[in-house]
Amino acid sequence: MSEANLKSGIGWRVFLALGILAAMLIAGAFLAWNQRVPSLATVLIDDRIKVIVEVANSPQTRERGLSGHAPLAANEGMFFIFDAADRYAFWMKDMLFPIDILWIKGSELVDITTDALAPAKGDVQLPTYRPLYPADRVLEVPAGFAKAHGLRLGMTVELQE
Numbered sequence: 805m806s807e808a809n810l811k812s813g814i815g816w817r818v819f820l821a822l823g824i825l826a827a828m829l830i831a832g833a834f835l836a837w838n839q840r841v842p843s844l845a846t847v848l849i850d851d852r853i854k855v856i857v858e859v860a861n862s863p864q865t866r867e868r869g870l871s872g873h874a875p876l877a878a879n880e881g882m883f884f885i886f887d888a889a890d891r892y893a894f895w896m897k898d899m900l901f902p903i904d905i906l907w908i909k910g911s912e913l914v915d916i917t918t919d920a921l922a923p924a925k926g927d928v929q930l931p932t933y934r935p936l937y938p939a940d941r942v943l944e945v946p947a948g949f950a951k952a953h954g955l956r957l958g959m960t961v962e963l964q965e
Contacts (some may be wrong), residue, residue, distance in 0.1 A: 806938075812935065818832055820868075832923070833937065840886065841867065843858070843859045843861075843965075844856065844857070844858060844859070845859050845963055845964065845965045846963075846964045847881065847882065847883055847943060847961060847962065847963055847964070848960075848961075848962050848964055849906075849913075849953070849955065849959060849960070849961050849962075850960060851960065853936070853946075853953050854879065855879055855880065855881045855943065855945060856879060856880050856881075857880070857881045857882060857883040857943065858881075858882045858883070859882075859883050859885065859963070859965075860882055860883065860884045860885070861884075861885040864936075866884055869882060869884070869894070869904065869944070870882050870899060870944055871897055871898035871899060872898050872900065873900065874900070875901040875946070876901070876944075876945065876946045877902060877934055877946075878946060878949070880944050880945075880946070881944055881945040881946075881949075882943070882944045883941065883942070883943050883944075883963060884941060884942040884943075884944075885940070885941055885963075886939075886941065886942075887940075888910050888940060888941045889938035889939055889940040890930045890938050890939070890940075891934045891935055891936075891937070891938055891939070892935075892942070893932040893933065893934050894920075894933045894934075894942065894944075895930045895931065895932045895933075896920060896921065896922040896930065896931065897922075897932075898922075898931055899921075899922035900922065901922075901946070901947070902919050902920060902921045902922070902946075902947035903919075903920050903942075903944045903945060903946060903947055904916065904918050904919065904944070904945050904946070904947055904948070904949045904950045905917040905920055905933055905942060905944055906939070906942065906943040906944075906945065906950065906955065906961065907935035907939035907941075907942055908939055908940070908941040908942065908943060908961045909938060909939050909940055909941070910940070910941075911960050911961055911962050912958060912959075912960065912961070913937065913955065913956070913957055913958060913959045913960070913961050914935060914936075914937045914938075914939055914948050914954060914957060915935035915936045915937055915957065916957070917933045917935075917950065918946045918947065919948075920933050920946075920947070941961070941963070943961060
C-alpha cells in the first residue's frame with residue numbers, strides 16, 4: 805500500500821470519527837436542554853378553573869422553578885411533578901414576585917400556602933415552605949389566586965396534557 809493511500813485512509817477514518825463525535829455531542833446537548841425547559845400544559849381545578857402551566861418534571865426544572873421568572877399572569881402557573889408523595893420543601897430563591905403554593909396528592913388539593921414571599925435583599929436565611937401533608941404535585945400560582953377563586957382543601961386538581 806502506498807504512503808498516499810495510507811494517509812487518505814487515516815484521514816477518512818479521523819473525519820468519520822469526528823463526525824460521529826459531533827453528532828453525539830449535539831444529541832446530548834439537545835437532551836440536556838430539553839430536560840431543563842418546562843413543557844406547557846393546562847391544569848383544571850374543580851372542573852372549572854383553567855391554569856396554563858409550565859410543567860417542571862425533571863430535577864433541573866424542579867430545582868429552578870420560578871427563580872428569575874417574569875411575574876405570572878392571573879391564569880398562569882408552574883406545575884411540579886414528583887415520583888412519590890412527601891413533604892417537599894420549597895424555597896423562594898431569586899423569586900421576583902409572591903406566589904400561592906397549592907399542594908396536591910394524586911388529584912386532591914391537600915394544603916394551600918398563600919402569599920409566599922421572596923426574602924428581602926441581604927437576608928441570609930431563605931424561608932422554606934412545606935405542606936402539612938405529603939404531596940406528589942405542586943402548583944405555584946400568583947399570590948391571591950387561592951382566595952380569588954375560593955380554593956378549598958379536597959378540591960380536584962388535574963393536569964391535562
